[in-house]
Each structure stands twice: as C-alpha cells, then as structure tokens.
Amino acid sequence: MARVFAQVVSYWGQPAATIRQALGYDAAGEVADLKRNVRVLNGTATLAPLLGLLGTVVGMIQSFDALGGRVGSARGEALAHGISLALVTTAAGLVIAAVSVTAYYYLLNRVDVLVRELDDNARKVIDLVSSEAIRPTSMADRRPSYSGPIEHPRHESRTH
DSSP: OHHHHHHHHHTTTSOHHHHHHHHHHHHHHHHHHHHHHHHHHHHHHHHHHHHHHHHHHHHHHHHHHHHHHOOTHHHHHHHHHHHHHHHHHHHHHHHHHHHHHHHHHHHHHHHHHHHHHHHHHHHHHHHHHSTTTOOOOOHHHHSOOOOSOOOOOOOOOOOO
8 A cells, every 4th residue: 555655646746637547557566466475375275175186096096006916904904094095185185275265265355455445545645636636825825715894793882
C-alpha cells in the first residue's frame, strides 16, 4: 500500500483521471506480486497428492515383488512393508495437499481484502491530491464571501 500511495502522491496536482490511469499499472503490479507468492501453495496442493500417488505405486510394486520372490514369514513381512509404504505416502500427500489448499484459499482471500482496501483508500487519496481537489490558499480567498446586510439584534429598553 505504501508504494502505491507514494506513486499517487508523486502525481500531486495532476487531474484525477491521469492519476487513476498511472495508478492502475502500478497497483496491478503490486497485486501480481502478492498473488505470485500465494501461487506456490497452489502448486504444492497440486503436486503433493501426485507425489503421494507415486509413493503408492512404489509401495505396491514392492508388495507384488514380495509375493513373487520370497517364501514363508519373510514374504508376509515384505508384503506388509510395501502396503505400509503405499499408505503412508498417500496419507502424507493428502495431508500436505489439504494444508496447502487451506492456506492458499485463506491467503487468496486476504489478498482480495487488501486489494479492496487499497482501491478504496487510493480513491480517497486521489481525491485529495488531484488538481480538482486543490483550492487556492491566498488570504483573500480565505475571507467569507457573504455580501448581504449585517443585522444586529435590537435592544429595546423597557419603560415602566
């Protein structure tokens, strides 16, 4: 917000339309920077389940491998280990994705709220610094411009 307001102030005395146009480019850049950082969470939410699925496939490969080459209790242990690996990686991927999606939407909402606040406050500042808002400040212009008759209250004396 500070960078955007500094830009608005740098256009002090310009027409409001000119300031709004210049501000549109700067504000769009600031919003893009905010959203770029939030997009990392979106990528994490997308990739985490895929990595969990990859772990599931690796675990299942180990499980099927255990069925073919071993005998007795070693076969059962290897099968259990492969299934365990498959389930752990799936669960980890889903947990990471759930946390990432939650954080992503929370921060995306915060960015939207900040953009609305920025827009509202920028309008107020533009109205204050634009050439349409600047008024003359000479002493002659500060005097009241009332030209009607000045009426004084009448005091009547009471006689008894």
